[in-house]
Amino acid sequence: MTQGFWKNLFSSSENNSTTTSSPKLEEYVVPTSNNGAGGNEEIRVYFSTSREIDLYDLEELCDAVGWSRRPLRKVKKAVQHSFCVVTMWEIQGAKKRLVGFSRATSDHAFNATIWDVVVHPDYQGKGLGKALMQYLIKKLRKEDISNITLFADPHVVDFYKNLGFVSDPEGIKGMFWYPR
C-alpha cells in the first residue's frame, strides 16, 4: 500500500478562525501509480470534523457500501451526540464529494468508542481508510482520551490491527446485549 502524507495540517485558516465561518479542512495526499499506463497521479482528500453534514450525502455513502438504511432523524441525533465526527471529501473545482465518514462516542474523559467507519468503494484500497482512522485517533488523543475502542467485523479485524488496535487484550471480551 502506498503511503500518503498530510499537507497543510495546520492550515492558515486557524489564524483567522474568528473571522471565517467555513470549517477547517485538512488535506491528505496519496500518491497512486497508474495501472500500467505509466506516470503517477495523486489522490487528494480533505478531512473535516464539522458536524454540518448533508444527511442525504451520508445516506448515499452508506448505501454505496451496502449498509441498511437508518432513519435520518436518528442518524442526525447520533451525529449531534457523537464526541467526534470525521468526514473525508474529494474536492474537484467547486464540487465536493463525501467519500468517507467515521465517528466516536465518548465520556469526554477516559473512553471513546468508534462507530460507522465507511469509505466509498471507489476510494477503497488506496490507504484512505487508514488515513481516516489515523485522523480520528489523532483527534481523540488530542482530547486526552486514553482508551480508544471499537467493535470490528471479522473481515476488518486485520485492518484495525495494522492501525495499532489489539483484539481481546488481556482476555477482555466485546459483548452485545440481546433482548430475550
Added chain:
Amino acid sequence: MTQGFWKNLFSSSENNSTTTSSPKLEEYVVPTSNNGAGGNEEIRVYFSTSREIDLYDLEELCDAVGWSRRPLRKVKKAVQHSFCVVTMWEIQGAKKRLVGFSRATSDHAFNATIWDVVVHPDYQGKGLGKALMQYLIKKLRKEDISNITLFADPHVVDFYKNLGFVSDPEGIKGMFWYPR
C-alpha cells in the same frame, strides 16, 4: 441466587416531581436467608439516575474493589458526559451509603457502551450487580437505544452472559488501540 423484586417502581413522587427537588429513588428488595441462624432478612437497595454524586463516595467505592485511583476532575467530566449514570444506595435511617455504580456512553440514538460497573464487596453475591445492570439496561431501552455493548474482563464474562450479553456475536471483536 435469590431473586429480588422491584417495589415502588413508579413511585408516587413522579406525580409531584415539579414540587420536589429530591431525585427519584427506585427500591429493589432482595430476600436473603440468614446463614444457619434461621429466619430471613431482606436487603433493600435504592437506585437513582441522578448525576449529583459525591465524587469522594464514588472514589471510596472504587477503592473498595481495588481499582486504580483516577483524577476526580476527569471522573467528574466522565459522569457529566455519560448518557446514563446509575447509582445504587443502601439507606439506613438518615444515612445513605453508595454501594453500586455504573454508567454508559452513547450517541443518544443507536449505540450505548457500559463502563465502570462496580458493586461494593460487602454487597456482592446477593444479586445486586444483576439488579444494577437490569436497571441500566431498562433505562437505555427506554431511550430507544438498540445496541447495548460493553467490554468485559474475563472473570465477569459469565455474569454478563447471564444477563443476556453475547460475546463476539457473528465474530465481531472488541478492540483497543495502543500507542506505538
